[in-house]
Amino acid sequence: MSFRNRMLAPLLVLFAAAVGYPLIYSFYLSLTNYSIIHPKTTHLVGADQYVRAIHDPDYWSALRVTFIFVICSVLLELCVGMALALALQRQRWARNFTRSFLLSPMFVTPIAVGLMFRFLLNQQLGVIPTLLAKVGVTYDFFGVDRALFSLVVIDVWQWTPFMVLLLLAGLESLPRQPFEAARVDGASPFYTFRRITVPMMSSVLTVAVLIRSLDAMKVFEYVYAITRGGPGTQTQTAQYFIYQTGITFFKLGLASAMAYILLAMVMVVIVILFRSVERAKNA
Numbered sequence: 711m712s713f714r715n716r717m718l719a720p721l722l723v724l725f726a727a728a729v730g731y732p733l734i735y736s737f738y739l740s741l742t743n744y745s746i747i748h749p750k751t752t753h754l755v756g757a758d759q760y761v762r763a764i765h766d767p768d769y770w771s772a773l774r775v776t777f778i779f780v781i782c783s784v785l786l787e788l789c790v791g792m793a794l795a796l797a798l799q800r801q802r803w804a805r806n807f808t809r810s811f812l813l814s815p816m817f818v819t820p821i822a823v824g825l826m827f828r829f830l831l832n833q834q835l836g837v838i839p840t841l842l843a844k845v846g847v848t849y850d851f852f853g854v855d856r857a858l859f860s861l862v863v864i865d866v867w868q869w870t871p872f873m874v875l876l877l878l879a880g881l882e883s884l885p886r887q888p889f890e891a892a893r894v895d896g897a898s899p900f901y902t903f904r905r906i907t908v909p910m911m912s913s914v915l916t917v918a919v920l921i922r923s924l925d926a927m928k929v930f931e932y933v934y935a936i937t938r939g940g941p942g943t944q945t946q947t948a949q950y951f952i953y954q955t956g957i958t959f960f961k962l963g964l965a966s967a968m969a970y971i972l973l974a975m976v977m978v979v980i981v982i983l984f985r986s987v988e989r990a991k992n993a
Contacts, residue, residue: 740966747960759967769968771943772951773975779858779947780926783865784919790866791873791918796903798874799881812871820868824935827864852937857945861932869925873918880914881907920983927976948972 740759744752763769794812815823830836831851842849851860884907892902908915930949933939939946939954952972956965 736966737970739963740970742963744963745960746962752963755963759964760971762964763968763971768943768946769948769951772946772948773972775858775944775946776927776929776948779862779865779929780923782859782862783869783926784922786862786866787870787873787922788915788919790870791877794870794874795877795881798878812874814871815868816871818868820931821935823864823868824932827860827932828936831860852941854941854944857937857941861929861936861945864932864936865926865929869922873922876914876918876921877911880911880918884910916983916986920980923979923983924976927972 741754741756742752743755743759818826830838833839833850833852836851839849839851850856888906888910889902892906897905928949929947930953933945933947933950934953937945939950948968949972952965952968955968956962
């Protein structure tokens with residue numbers, strides 16, 4: 711065994727223990743009727759748990775909520791992040807202060823962010839609703855048809871800085887000659903952005919959307935800390951629904967099957983986005 715392989719061996723063992731074993735064991739559970747309260751009656755049921763998950767309307771409702779959350783949050787983060795990145799690229803004098811200011815939300819754990827906004831936006835005791843009430847505005851941030859959008863805004867607040875970092879790095883890496891030629895030809899800033907910046911940034915944009923989409927698909931902390939899936943099932947995401955199925959209702963076999971279905975969907979999204987990156991590189 712070479713020296714490099716000997717150095718990598720402990721890392722591979724650690725990776726197998728931390729990632730490989732849970733994946734294999736959860737897949738085994740998805741093929742059984744395992745329940746925490748009746749572990750001795752566990753037996754293989756094949757694909758029955760996957761069939762149950764596919765025919766569960768509540769599971770599909772949770773997936774729908776998750777995809778709505780991902781699409782809305784990632785699009786908003788992309789638009790706001792691009793606007794801030796363009797502004798920082800032009801205003802170099804404010805870059806150091808603004809970077810430190812923008813990065814601060816990223817260093818707070820999502821569960822802490824959820825608890826913070828739970829108290830800030832609480833209808834009875836929250837600071838923001840109280841201030842709004844003093845000017846005659848009554849708004850329930852976690853009411854019906856508003857709770858999911860409030861979670862989207864919280865996610866945008868925390869993770870837009872990540873988009874800014876990626877997009878600003880991409881903008882800084884672009885060659886200056888096409889922009890100078892466009893300026894000489896009298897092209898407007900919007901035309902330059904649409905016809906030069908966006909095409910040249912396509913790979914960076916795709917990677918940014920891919921990373922944030924994968925992370926947003928795992929949304930759990932905000933739901934757990936603030937809404938617990940309510941009101942009703944308005945904010946019941948797939949991760950929280952799987953958690954409830956496995957931990958609250960003790961159906962770990964069914965929860966594992968739901969998790970693997972979600973994993974398969976995420977893998978499909980990854981393949982599509984990676985092919986988009988490859989097409990952008992070869993264009």
